[in-house]
Amino acid sequence: MTHTLSRRNVLALSGATLATPAFAQNTAAWSAIEAKAKGQTVYFNAWGGAENINAYIRWAATEVEKRFGVKVEHVKVTDTADVVKRVRNEKAAGKLAGTVDLVWINGENFLAMKREGLLFGPFAERLPAYAKVDVQGKPTTRIDFSEPVDGMEAPWGMAQLTFMADRKRTPLPPQNLAELQTFAKAHPGRVTYPRPPNFHGTTFVKQLLVDVNANRDALYKPVTPEAFAKATAPLWAALDQLHPHLWRAGKQFPQNAEAMRQMLADGELHLALTFNPNDAANEIAAKRLPDSVTSYQFSSGTIGNTHFVAIPVNASAPEGAQVFANFLLGAEAQARKADIALWGDPTVLALDKLSPAERARFAAKPLPGQVEKSAPAIPEPHGSWVDPLEKEWTRRYGA
Known part of the structure; x- marks a missing residue:
């Protein structure tokens, strides 16, 4: 499916x-x-x-x-x-x-x-x-x-979760959750995400939530305790598997996507993320990122919204x-x-x-750093899921 x-x-x-x-x-x-x-x-x-x-x-x-x-x-x-x-x-x-x-x-x-x-x-x-x-x-x-x-x-305006990687260091960035798990294990300390409730961090968690649920019907309805427990069980299992391989072993997280982007520029991270598909191109134009940085989205789609x-x-x-x-x-x-x-x-x-x-007015040549092939935008889960997701993430990983 x-x-x-x-x-x-x-x-x-x-x-x-x-x-x-x-x-x-x-x-x-x-x-x-x-x-x-x-x-x-x-x-x-x-x-x-x-x-x-x-x-x-x-x-x-x-x-x-x-x-x-x-x-x-x-x-x-x-x-x-x-x-x-x-x-x-x-x-x-x-x-x-x-x-x-x-x-x-x-x-x-x-x-x-x-x-x-x-x-x-x-x-x-x-x-x-x-x-x-x-x-x-x-x-x-x-x-x-x-x-x-x-x-x-x-x-x-429109937005969609987008990843950034430097082609010189990461010629084949991970294209889905399974590849991300493998990539993080192969490159310990070079992958992370912002700490929820930072917006980008919560969006990354929601991305994993939709990735681990083949049947997403419950995610698009107001949250209930039963639906939350069932849908998030595989999410927490995936994060438990991922966190030991993250930056600082998943014990600390960057405060925001801007910090991640700087860590990517400095070579400390192999991946960064944004919610603006044009963010990397913007940063390259401003000479804050090298022009070897590319943007991409998981091939099956990433969270998107207006x-x-x-x-x-x-x-x-x-x-x-x-x-x-x-x-x-x-x-x-x-x-x-x-x-x-x-x-x-x-x-x-x-x-x-x-x-x-x-x-x-919209005609423009493609610029370095832009997403070369857009993936489907996956609609956000119902807004009522955000608060319990952030609270449970904090309970499990925020200490």
Whole structure:
């Protein structure tokens, strides 16, 4: 049985959500939103840990203020869960004009906000730019960690677990879990992964979880103790087998993917990982990695998802937030974001829906470090699996 989730199953996950969307509200309604947005200040709460991403947000903010009269303030956050908590507390206190107008979000944080009624909308599929989103080829634009989006967040970019290796040291990197186990044993101390609950570390653990479960049905439903115990038993067995051969014998783990990337550059590790397929190419262009580094994904597929922007239910500037979200979704902003020299974040748009001029913005020659052959994207397990996975990993290996 194949370990990749079939397209049929992906469609089934979302039920009616993948029906033909009611693309874009009418011109008069959108014009009214733009008129009301003029003069508003949008407080965009987004991760602030990468200067290239911060620079991109500054560019987008400048353009939106210039073109639409909407001011955007980037509120830099380290953990989106803190933003969710703030919105929750403000709503509980009856604060009708909250401090968050737009938030960069997906996964368990979206699930929490959706379940608790903390989101404004549905708005996403009414944005004019949504008409060109690739809802068929990229179904995770409408399914967030197996939770139907239902128009409550607008897609912003794509991501997929990707490995990096230096061809000079590792001409034949491992292509699946079994090969990774063999490779780690043959190269003791040269393989590792970030310590969960770091996002990349948790994603690596989820990758192994889907790899060891031939039947993944339970992973795409809300977690139960029984399902968790059954699905994770082979995961813990695989990690118990892998850990003794890892960097520092699996007793310590790097704090994040950036640290791993530097260890790869220094020759301390043979493999690194990222959630951006263009990350290595970006680092090579910036001369932080040698051009002998290549990117690849497990041949049977790796965990992939979409990241989004959402508007809290008590946003002070919901119209301005929609105008900014629509700009971020447009071909100009998406092409700039996809430019490896600027960010290298893959687009959510369907290129065949774009005009020739819009498509030309995305035309670029392949660069060293890019994934040469993309593997299938395996949808994220349901967001409710994240917390118990991280807690049990910490109990077993985090001491």
